[in-house]
Amino acid sequence: MRIFLNERKVQLSVTEFSEFKIGPSDRITWGMGRRRSKIGQKWHRELQKTAQEEFPETSFEIPIKGDLRYRDWTVSLHGRIDQLVTGKRFSTLREVKTIGSDLPQNDKILLDSYPSYFLQLSVYFLLAQKDPRWESRNLSAELLFVDISSGFIQRVAFNKKSHAIVNHQLENIHWFLNQRWNSHQRLEKLNYRKPFPKLRQGQKETCDRLADLWENPELLIFEAPTGFGKTGLVLERSLDSLRRRTHERVVFVTGKSTGQLQIVRQLEEMLSGRKDLSYLQIRNRIEHRISSPRHTCGDGLTCRENITDRWAAANICPISLFQNGTISLEQIKSLGRETGICPYEITRSLLPFADFIVADYNYLFGPPNQSLLFHIPGFDPASTLLVVDEAHNLPTRVTDSLSHSLSRQAVERSESELKFSNASSNLLRSYSELIYFLNSIQEPGELNTDLQYELVVLIENIIESLQYSPPPVDLLSKNTRDELWHYFEILEFLNDDSLSRLIWSTGLDFIYLSCLGAPLQIANTLERFSKVVLMSATLSPKNYFYGLCQINPEDSTYLQAKAPWRKKSYDVATDLRVNTSYQSRNLYYFTTAATASAMCGESTTPVVLFFSSYQYANSISKLINLKFPHLRIALQPRKGELLDREHFLKKNLSHSDLLLLVIGSSYSESIDLLGGRVSHAMIIGPALPEVNIVQKFRMKALSEIPRNEAFRQVYQIPALIKINQALGRLVRAPGQKVKVLLHCQRFNQDSYRSLLDPVYQSQLTISSDESLNDWIQS
Known part of the structure; x- marks a missing residue:
């Protein structure tokens, strides 16, 4: 859907028109929405052949x-009619729809079950009546x-009489378009504070350069150190784009919830209570869960059961929930308890x-979740500004989201459930064949070409069985349903x-299906947007990052911010006394422990030790x-939710002498509580990735x-x-200083x-205990 507000015109396909809806749907189709199924294609071909013979x-x-x-x-529509059956004196528009329900059924039941199909046909008929190609034909x-x-x-x-449903849908779209028009009018009056009352050294030059580059449609790559204020500067330019209608919408994505909260906090400070902007942070489905007398979020099915009817009865008007500019997750959950509607469905609406x-990368780049944004009614990437924060994490997050695994035990558990639910014999046979295949893989290593081909055939058989004879989902556990979706x-x-x-x-x-790189997928997603800004504190080396995202340097602009004050903030030394490689580190455990103790003796704040792994940190x-x-030690937990991490x-x-964190974990990256509160830190080795089959490949x-x-x-x-990310978190403003020991000769x-x-x-090196003490005390 493309909306041209100044022309009061909307362009959309007939399918988009017929499926347009504000609010949730309770339809479940096994993979049909992901790609046009082979079964559907097969039936289209067979019916084409039959029609042409007749x-x-x-x-x-x-x-x-x-x-x-x-x-x-003006609603401008376009589409393709499946068949135009032409006889001597008539022409019949025909749409072919493959369904998983038993036929025959009463026409009224089909209309109630598949209203968008009837709406689609009605629109095609209306358009055909106006088309000069068929003005002399007797159309049906x-x-x-x-x-x-x-x-x-x-x-x-x-x-x-079906024309009535077209008018009803036109009314729905007309109401939505007027809301977007009202938003357009409201944003023209958008007011906000500057992100900083006074620009620091380096910020003024960067701010001016950003303003110049913002009008350029080229991809903008913005690298600035942690604490520089790049989020505030980019937010200012983004809000200016909305006010000037350069872009109709802004999507700001980052890889961790801490980053999202920081963006929202700064946005709220800049808006200062004004309600001109409607903004929303998308939290994950788990955070939306509630348990109340009217609704309990369980395995997913209960949340969508009869959701269309329940939504209508709840009489929720989504746009009214933005009366204060935004709505918090707790307010959404409270509304869910009150109305009996799943809070996640409220967020979607x-x-x-x-x-x-503001959202996580997954909602744009992760196959299971990316439809959430791209299927928003009225969402047009071609008029949307996309900002990717912490962009150095993007390639890894995308490859992780595209990777999969298959476990024989999990498949066997699902097979037992499917037997109990009286699933089709074809599906059960396909499952048995997959289990036999998994049992046959005895040797570790890469699967050869023949085995890979066999795996493809086995997965295709399961999917075909699912589409021909879907199992009764209400009898299956969430784990089994998720596994069935997983096969697609x-x-x-x-x-x-x-x-x-x-x-x-x-x-x-x-069996592991590891994605090692997805540069084309990243590039294709980025290309859909009107303007893209990739920003991070650690995008160097540039050519490496460009390759991971398939970025053409000639089609992009690189802006690196300068913060001269950082040069005086770090006192760094390299410790030549130890080798922290996996094979040798245990020989130096005591040296590492004694060094940490020595640094505690001169520090008035906790000394932070960054390790390559939890196991290493635990040993020390x-x-x-x-x-x-006598030293008070705090070792980070292996896992923890956002509030748990901040509390830790x-x-x-305030209460520890040593703080032991794992490099790359959520405790060491994307949490800004360390800035200015730590005076001494150790990096315990370079933290190289584990040597395994994936890295060898x-x-x-x-x-x-x-x-x-x-x-x-x-x-x-x-x-x-x-x-670089971990060290950047230690200094976030002029005047903050930290001593850093790079604790490995490498x-x-x-x-x-x-x-x-x-x-x-x-260039400063530590080669003895004496030189260590001299450096610590200097």
Whole structure:
């Protein structure tokens, strides 16, 4: 859907028109919405053949377009009619629809079950009546429903009274368009505060440069150190774009919930209570869960059961919920308890009316969730500004979202449930064949071509069985339903030759489908938007990042902000006394523990130790407890929700001597509580990725370049980006200072040192306990 507000015109396909709806739907179709099913294609071909044998002049996939004028708006429609059956004195528009329900059924039941199909046919008929190609023909129209289980075909003739449902839909769209027009008028008066009362050194030049580059449609890559204020500067430009109507909507995505909260907090400070902007942060489904007398969020089915009728009865008007500019998650959950509507469905209903959306990467780049944004009524990427924060994390997050695994035990559990639910014999047979295949994989390593092909066939068989004879979902657990959906994603992964991938097994009843890179998928998503800004504190080395996202330097602009004050904020030394490589680190455990104790002796704040793994941190923690029992140690938990992480840091920044964090975890990155509150820190080794089959395959894929360059790309660059991120969190403003010890002799090698931020590239080395003490006390 494309809305041209100044022209009071909307362009959309006939399918979009017929499926337009504000509010949730309770329809579940096994994979039909993801891609046009092979079953549907098969029936379309067979019915084309039958129609042409009976009426040789019949044509197929006929393009049609036209305008419908409704009140003060023009609705411009386009689409393709499945069949135009042509006889001597008549022409019949025919739409073919494959369904999973048993046929025959009463026409009224079909209308109630599939209203969008009848609406689609009605629109085609209206457009055809205006088309000069058929003005002399006796036009009629019909729907052909095909029961994919039995092959039964039911014909439903078009009723000219169906024009009423077209007018009803036009009224719905007219109301929505007027709301967007009202938003347009409101945003022209948008007022907001400057993000900073006074610009610091480096900010003024960057602010001016951003203003110049913002009008350029090229991709903008913005690198600025942590604490520079890049979020505020970009928010200012984004709000200005909305006010000037350069963009109709802003989508701001980041990889972690802490980053989203920071964006929302700064946005609220700039808006200062004004209600001109409708904005919304999308929290994940789990955070929306409630348990109340009227509704309890359970396995997903209960949330959508009869949701269309319940939504109508609840009489929720989504746009009215923005009366204060936004609505909090707690307010949404409270409304869910009051009305009996799942809070996540309420959030989804709010999205069409949000001018500014803050969300996780998954809602744009993750296959299971990306439809949430792209299917918003009125959402047009071509008129939307996209800002990707913490963009250095984007390639990894996308590859993770595209990766999958298969477990024999999980498949066997699902098979037992399917047997209990009387699933079709075809589906059960397909499951048995998959289990037999998983049992046969005994050797660890990459699956050969023959085994990969066999896996594709097995997954295709399961999907075909699902589409021909869907199981009764109400008898299945959430885990089994999720697994069935998962097969559609797995098949897309297996059939997508643009992905760099590895299919391998541990030899222990597991198969892993690892995505190693998805640059084309990232590039294709970014290209859909009117303007894209990728920003981060750690996008260097540029060429490496460009390759991961398939960015053409000639089609992009790179802006690197300068913060001269940072040079005096870090006192960095490299410790040559230890080697923290996996094979050698245990030889230096005591040196590491003693060094941490020595730094505590000179620090008035907790000393932060960054480790490559939780296991490593735990080993040092135990040794410090044993050898230096007077020190209060806080070791980060392995996992934790946002509030748990903030509580852990706030508490232990005040009550601990040593704070042990894992590099790359949510405790060390995207939490800004450390800035200015830590005076001493240790980086315990370069934190290279684990050596495993995936990393070995990455190295093998780069066999055409020198091995040291391959090692740099696969191991060193990802590790040093995380270290740069962790160190950047320690200083966020002028006047803050920190001593950093790079605790491993490898940091003195040029291949490692050159990948550090220039601010951390010190020539000072520690070769003895005496030189350590001299540096600490200096």
